[in-house]
Amino acid sequence: MAQSTAAPTPTTPILTPLPLRAIAPWAVFVGVLMLVLLYFVGAEQGVTSLVSGEGVHEWVHDARHLLGFPCH
Numbered sequence: 252m253a254q255s256t257a258a259p260t261p262t263t264p265i266l267t268p269l270p271l272r273a274i275a276p277w278a279v280f281v282g283v284l285m286l287v288l289l290y291f292v293g294a295e296q297g298v299t300s301l302v303s304g305e306g307v308h309e310w311v312h313d314a315r316h317l318l319g320f321p322c323h
Contacts, residue, residue, distance in 0.1 A: 293320045 292314045295307045315321075 292318060 291307055292311045295302065295311070296305075300307075
């Protein structure tokens with residue numbers, strides 16, 4: 252007695268596009284976060300400083316040089 256086994260048929264997953272309403276809040280959040288990080292790396296010193304002292308400058312010192320911001 253031979254049993255016939257049917258090979259499983261490959262199924263293609265159906266991809267549904269994400270609506271812009273679902274992506275927009277996350278895109279705004281990531282954009283604001285990137286701007287804040289760019290501020291702290293690029294401009295947090297001197298007159299525009301939000302935090303007094305040299306603490307933030309020392310924490311992001313190497314990142315400033317890596318991104319090409321002058322600080323000396």
